[in-house]
Amino acid sequence: MKIATAAYPLDMLGSWAEYAAKLSGWVADAAAQGADLAVFPEYGAMELATLRGPEVAGDLERSLHAVDAVMGDVADLHAELATRHGLHILGASGPVFDPALGARPVNRATLYAPTGARAHQDKQIMTRFEREEWHVAPGGPLRLFDTALGTIGILICYDSEFPLLGRALCEAELLLVPSCTEALTGYWRVRIGAMARALEAQCISVMASTVGAAAWSPAIDTNTGMGGIFCPPDTGFPATGVIAEGVLNRPGWTVAEVDLARVAHVRADGVVLNRRHWADQAGRDGAATIERLR
Helix, strand or coil: CEEEEEEEECCCCCCHHHHHHHHHHHHHHHHHCCCCEEECCCCHHHHHHHHHCHHHHCCHHHHHHHHHHHHHHHHHHHHHHHHHHCCEEECCCEEECCHHHCCCCEEEEEEECCCCCEEEEECCCCCHHHHHHHCCECCCCCCEEECCCCEEEECCHHHHHCHHHHHHCCCCCEEEEEECCCCHHHHHHHHHHHHHHHHHHCCEEEEEEEEEECCCCCCCCEECCCCEEECCCCCCCCCCCEEEECCCCCCEEEEEECCHHHHHHHHHHCCCCHHHHHHHHCCCCCCCCCCCCC
16 A cells, blocks of 8 residues: 655635645645555644634634634545545544543544545643643543554554553554654654554554644644654564655655555564564563662
C-alpha cells in the first residue's frame, strides 16, 4: 500500500466553501499519488475556528466551541472524500464536547474508510498546556481498528511518548501519530516516541505534523514538523528505521510504499523480537536497587 502523511499548514478561512476546497484538494493530491491511506495531523481542525472570525479564533475557550460546532459537517466531508477517492483518511483532530465524557472537550481524531465506515480515537494524556490552560480532557479508551489495509492504532501526539500506551496497541500493524508541536524539541520528542513505538511493537508508525504560523490562535500559533514514516530497523526495512521523511516545515505530503508482509516477517523471525520479549521485563518495573559506590 501507499501511505501519505501530511505536513499541514493552518489557514485563516473565509468560508466553509474555502475549507471544503482546501481539504478536497489535499485529499485529491494524495489520491493522485496513489495513496491508500492519508494521515492529517493533530489539531489541524482548529483552523475552522476562523470561520467565526479572528476574535473567536483568538479566544481559547470560544475557539473550542466554534470548532466543535462544525465537526459533524467536517466528518461528513471526510467520509464523502474517502468514498470518492477510494482511500482511508485519518482526519485532523479537533475538540469535541462529548456529553458522555464530561463537561470539557476531548481531542478526537476520526478514521474514515472508503466504505463509509468511520470510528474515532481520543487523546489519552494531555500536555501541560492542554490540561493547565486550555482545559482539554482525556477521552475514551484506546482502540484498535480492523481495516482493509490492516490493523490500525492511533496515538495522538503526546500519547506516542508513553510506551505502555503503545504496548496496549501492540497488535497494530500501522500506528498513526498525528501531531501538533510548537518547537523543534516538541517535534523530536514525538518523532522519537513514534520511532520507539515502531521498534517495540515491530510495526510501521506514521507521523503527521502541523506546520507554519497561525498567529490568530494562542493555542496553535507556531508549528514545527514534517511528515514521517518509520519502521523497526530490521530485516526488510531501512537500517535507519526511517522509510520516508519530509522536509522540515515544508507543507505537503510525504508518500511511501509499505508492505505489511515485512511487519509479519519481522515479528515472526526478526534479528530481534522486541514485541515478543516485552514480557521478559516482568517484575522489573519497580525502583532499581541503589548501591553506594563512593
